[in-house]
């Protein structure tokens with residue numbers, strides 16, 4: 018099949034309007050939030066800023082639909098059929114979804130089409146296929162009893178997603194929640210709300226009962242907080258910063274002791290030992306690991322920890338990988354590099370780089386912004402040397418294309434440097450000695466470890482989630498479906514009857 022032309026006119030894209038509640042778009046007379054195009058900073062459209070009343074309306078709708086629509090009580094295979102149709106519709110609308118994502122987020126249209134949209138469909142398909150594969154357990158009880166653990170949906174799950182991969186994040190949260198028989202009310206980031214609303218519309222077209230998947234727009238501190246605190250929200254699933262994750266956890270604790278799945282920040286190392294089979298391959302992994310999506314990925318590998326013996330050669334090979342990176346409008350299919358989402362985020366990156374330089378860091382390569390991109394913030398990939406574990410760019414999640422470089426002399430020192438005092442989301446290990454790589458894998462506290470590669474594959478069975486302050490619980494994998502259900506223990510004394 019030939020690839021369709023993906024170039025498009027950004028002013029011609031149709032934007033969903035309002036909120037998506039009870040199976041339909043709802044306009045309200047609430048204050049409007051301006052949404053800018055990250056590619057050039059121009060005004061794209063508006064979304065309403067949901068009040069607590071609108072959140073209540075959405076949650077009540079979801080709760081009623083959950084109780085009465087039959088979604089929770091039908092067999093998992095029947096739910097799977099709807100989810101599969103939803104995935105097919107996402108594939109069918111791949112071009113328009115990729116264009117919507119490209120105009121309103123940091124994703125270049127070619128990448129949105131080649132990975133974000135198909136991965137979104139695949140994640141939903143994966144949870145559809147898994148829906149009837151996880152039952153409860155039969156317990157080893159006395160012979161005259163039968164003990165088992167029955168799994169059941171929570172009810173209405175509140176999901177809060179960030180701006181970095183809006184389509185994928187929506188599928189990671191909704192796929193397991195809906196497959197397990199829950200209803201969902203999702204608040205996307207107010208910077209990237211549109212593709213999530215379109216997914217909700219497609220879910221209804223696929224046969225999902227109205228009210229089972231709802232989207233409310235608004236700001237985190239108000240709309241997001243109202244969602245977390247709502248008494249009919251039984252569980253929260255969130256992806257975003259560690260700071261906001263902590264606020265949500267505290268809100269969930271204070272308003273109903275609700276379970277939470279939190280996918281939070283990271284400052285992931287790429288540990289390179291002296292012997293690697295192919296230095297150019299390693300350099301490619303490291304470069305793509307820290308510049309993908311302009312560095313705005315929770316798992317970005319932004320700390321290079323390299324053996325002193327190969328440090329110069331590797332840094333040169335990484336620079337060679339970065340020389341052809343170029344900015345361009347996200348609606349041009351040749352663009353392969355992402356802008357920073359907003360001026361505020363660009364200022365945060367600049368501040369952390371400046372603070373790092375003030376503490377002695379040296380810019381080894383790149384930095385600053387590509388010119389001629391209107392008001393878009395296309396940050397040049399940058400390498401920072403002469404850093405320590407206390408340098409702000411080493412310590413803090415910076416969420417931009419900035420790689421710090423540290424060297425080591427022996428295995429223990431390398432592994433110690435790869436550790437981080439608060440984060441433990443992902444780690445890359447590069448070595449041609451598999452024993453050495455596995456020793457390091459055992460000792461590094463990270464929820465995901467990639468050996469001789471960096472980045473996820475399309476294997477949805479592999480869960481993702483962090484250790485330490487990088488999060489609680491997992492997205493994807495069997496674990497995400499398990500976490501979308503509560504487990505009821507049942508014991509029957511059948512001989513006494």
Ligand code: NDP
Pocket residue numbers: 177178179180181204205206207208235236237238239240241242245256257258259261262264265280281282283314315362365414415416
């Ligand atoms: P946040 O974590 O603040 O935002 C993520 C989502 O949470 C958004 O939808 C946000 O809404 C919402 N939110 C914010 N406050 C609350 C609250 N009190 N209750 C409920 N929901 C809330 O990330 P930012 O966008 O502010 O980015 C700041 C930094 O966070 C980045 O520089 C990066 O380091 C990190 N980050 C990490 C991500 C990851 O994948 N690990 C993803 C995004 C950011 P709203 O947008 O309206 O504030």
